Amino acid sequence: MDKPQAGNPDEEFMKSFMDGFAQANSDPDVGFTLVSHPGAAPVVDDQQIIQRARELSHQIARELAAAAPAGWERVDAVFAWTVAAKTWDVVYSATDQAVRAQPSEAVLILVQEQRDVAAQMSEGPWWRMRVSLTAAGQVETDYDYGDEPFPDEQLFPAEAYLADLKEYPRKRLPVWLAAYVSHGGRLLRSPRTAAEQARADRAKEIRGQATTQDFPALPLLWARWTALAATMTALGESYGPRILPSLAWFEGRNRSGSTLYLIGERAVISGGVWNAPELDAVYNQGARMPELYAGAPDWVTDAVLNPRAATGQLSFCYWWEDGQWFRGESPAASALVEAVPGVWTHETTAGLILNVLTSATGEPVDERIESAVALLISAAEAGVVTYETLTTVFDPARHDVDAALNQFSLAGLRAFVTAPPLSRIDAIEQIRRYILGRGSDTSGYPLDQLTADRIEHGWMVYVPTRPGEIMIGRAIYYIADDGVVEPASSSVPPAVYTAGFTQRFLERSKR
Secondary structure, eight states: OOOOOSSOOOHHHHHHHHHHHHHHTOSOOOOOOBOOOTTOOOOOOHHHHHHHHHHHHHHHHHHHHHTOOTTOOEEEEEEEEOSSOEEEEEEEEOSSOEEEEOOOHHHHHHHHHHHHHHTTBTTOSOSEEEEEEETTSOEEEEEEOSSSOOOGGGOOOHHHHHHHHHHSOOSOOOHHHHHHHHOTTTTOOOHHHHHHHHHHHHHTTOOOEEESSSSOOHHHHHHHHHHHHHHHHHTTOSSSOEEETTEEEEEOTTSOEEEEEEETTEEEEEEEOTTOHHHHHHHHHOOOOOOTTTTOOTTOSGGGSOTHHHHTOOOEEEEEETTEEEESSOOOGGGOTTTSOSOSSHHHHHHHHHHHHHHHHSSOOOHHHHHHHHHHHHHHHHTOBOHHHHHTTSOTTTSOHHHHHHHHHHHTOBOOOOSOOOOHHHHHHHHHHHHHHTTOOOTTSOGGGOEEEEETTEEEEEOOOOTTOOOTTOEEEEEETTSOEEEEETTSOHHHHHHHHHHHHHHHHTO
16 A cells, blocks of 8 residues: 555546445434533524534545545544644555554644534534544544543643633533543652651541451452462453562453552552542532541552552552451442452352353363362462462463463462472382381282372372272372372272372471
8 A cells, every 4th residue: 555645546536435425424423412612603503513513524534535545445533632732643554554644734624623513512522533434435433522531642631621621611521531630639648648647647536447348358358369360361361350579450341440569467459440429429529539548557658559549530448457457438348349350259259260261261161170260269368379279270281371370479379399299100119118117917908019199299009909899998198299108098088188188288398
């Protein structure tokens, strides 16, 4: 595709394009209603204004087509606009390439005129307009009033929006934009501010509200968050919770999110719910800002607060000290489920992991996977997760088990096993010597028939029964990879015994 050139394409193409344009866009694409704004020209004819807005958007599309390079198939243009600042992005594309172009002065004049007309409509003037046009003449026009945050490259300084609001007042702004233009740093908490507020609270005997019903105890919260983060990492998902040293973070698909910072034996969990009603009341109705830090200690500062504090969108803050959660005027946790991953109970976390597995693999989970997930969460809560623990849930051939294990390493919940695995031959030989060393009667337990089955972190060694032979209480020996032997009996099912065997080995490995 050649670069854009000034002037029109050939006449035959333009005639074909205009015929297609007229046919493809015969139906209205603007559904505004009208309203008078201070300083706006009087509205004479509603339909006349609506028709004029539509004509201008189509005229912009035609001007963009007239400047298109040879071989183009589509143009996508975005115009971000206020009375004080303007920017744009125009991209012409074909099947295998795309080029950016500078819109003509004529296009920019039309965009300004179109926004002036839109200012007379009930929604007010748009802040971003997208025009998409195909070579066949199909045009689509979208108007963005800030329902979702603007991309960084099309976000102006707050002063530009304040100037626009002065020219075109609006009854209500999206919470994110209202916070952006008017938060005034009210939710920031520097070390000096934190210390001054903490002293003032003590003088007034203001204390944080202790709570046992909102979040689980910190060790459980941290472990479950890590289990969820490991799951998303193993499956290669780009969204969901993640773990860094002393930091757990989560950004949901609905723009709500939170962070959990560890500070020794203390912690802070804070974040924001998208369109939180408390913030909507503050920024759009003039309500008082909730005292999120009421009674908070002086170590609750910007350094451990969710970044939303800097944009005025923080809607909750809890802190953990002395083995308990506290909060100021934050909502109860039941109102925060959009901003926090599913860490509320063991069952909540397990259910979420199972749902994610089902969604990612397209396969239903069976009882074996359900049990493995429950064991994984229990191992996380005990701080003894291993590679083998993860492979009972995730398939190393399809899933990134190493990345999942790294999440537990960063969280400090991994059992670092240093003993190399015993070989089958060594396991059998050590058990043979163990039995002989104790002078046990082996007349019915021929040691030359010892066999071994691999279990997690060791072996189960025994003499198998002969066909048709039923033996109750037959000796079984468990030997761990660090050489510790545990004599047992077939009266205890191996699946039951190995759980405690693994736990004891991991506890020894942590010393």
